[in-house]
Amino acid sequence: MTELEKQLLSALEQLQQDYSQRLDEWESAFAEWRRMSGLMQRENAVLSERVTDLSEQVQSLSEQLRRLYER
Template sequence: MTELEKQLLSALEQLQNDYGSRLREWESAFASMEQMYSTTRAENAQISNQVQRLSAQVQSLSEQLHRLAR
């Protein structure tokens, strides 16, 4: 194997290692983003339910106040 071939092979191996590292970083970041999305989605569902309950309470109180004002 010539010196040029050795250098090319070394460069190729380095590129493969760099690609592997970048891929693992991307996969880790993607997994984190998926977890954040899942958490946010669950939290938003809870908040939405709370808002619906509070809206119903406000509506009920508004109706009671309207009846008392008559």
Template sequence: MTELETHLLNALEQLQQDYMQRLSEWESAFVELQKMFSLTQRDNAMLNERVMQLSQQVQHLSEQTERLSQLYSENRR
């Protein structure tokens, strides 16, 4: 094997090692992103449920306020 072939082979092997390292890093990052997505999705579902509960409470309080307002108006007459 000539010196040039040896240098080319070494360069190719280094490129392959670099590629494998980057691939491993990308795979790890992808797994982390999947975990983050799952957690965010779960948190969003919980927040959505809480927002729905609060909206129902607001609606209920609004109805109560309207009834009290009507009673107050009737009693002032």
């Protein structure tokens, strides 16, 4: 094997290691994104339900006030 072939092989091996490392990092980041996305979806559902409850309370209070002023 010539010196040039050795250098090319070494460069290729380094590229392969870099690629594997970047792929591992990407997979880890993607898994974290999916976890965070799931958490946000659950939190958004809870918040949406809370907003609905509060809207219903406001509507009820508004109706009570309207009835009081009509008397």
